[in-house]
Amino acid sequence: MPRMPYVDISECTACGTCEELCPGVFRLSEELGYATVIAPHGAAEEEIQEAIDACPVGAIRWEEEA
Numbered sequence: 842m843p844r845m846p847y848v849d850i851s852e853c854t855a856c857g858t859c860e861e862l863c864p865g866v867f868r869l870s871e872e873l874g875y876a877t878v879i880a881p882h883g884a885a886e887e888e889i890q891e892a893i894d895a896c897p898v899g900a901i902r903w904e905e906e907a
């Protein structure tokens with residue numbers, strides 16, 4: 842089952858780690874104050890998982906694609 846990452850913006854502290862590790866998928870908006878997914882398939886799942894594991898507040902999760 843394909844899956845895609847999403848950021849729970851209520852938990853994101855805008856640290857920028859996900860964008861540093863996986864810039865093809867995550868983008869930190871300093872204006873908005875949180876990170877968003879700009880391209881859910883912009884990197885291999887392993888790289889996305891690294892960003893998920895590195896998020897200090899656990900704000901990135903997988904969701905099944907419809």
Ligand code: SF4
Nearest residue numbers: 853854856857859896
């Ligand atoms: S690593 Fe987590 S807390 Fe940091 S910007 Fe990304 S989603 Fe937000």
